Amino acid sequence: MDVQQLGRQILSIYNERVWAVRKNYKHLRTVVLIKSNDLLEVAVFEFDTVAYNETDYVWTWNKNGNLIGCDTNKAHCFTWQPHGSQFTILETVPKNRLALSIKKPPPLPRDFVLDKVKFEKSWVQVLGERKQTVDEDVS
Secondary structure (H helix, E strand, C coil): CCHHHHHHHHHHHHHHHHHHHHCCCCCCEEEEEEECCCCCEEEEEEEECCCCCCCCCEEEECCCCCEEEECCCCCEEEEEECCCCEEEECCCCCCCCEEEECCCCCCCCHHHHHHHCCCCHHHCCCCCCCCCCCCCCCC
């Protein structure tokens, strides 16, 4: 299949989904949550969910086998991963996003957690003990 035709079909499928939701809801928004690896920082923003003109983008395959859609300024706008059937719309994170930094809480003491879950020794059954020999490394 022609790569441009495939890209237009992918956008067409996305657009059909947008229009289907808009039939029932006047306001349709996309909310983006960005999390740091340690989950201690997050950013949130939203924007109006729109349909895209299927002929406004140029499509090419990248080295990873993903289909990339770029606008007339050659800005990367879409990625379609056929092996995972995932369609990604790239958005610029606005300066007025909501950004939060969360103070890392201290670890909870073991006894406190066990008390809160009302731990009972009957929940655990020791099936057998293995004695360590003098020759084994204890590290």
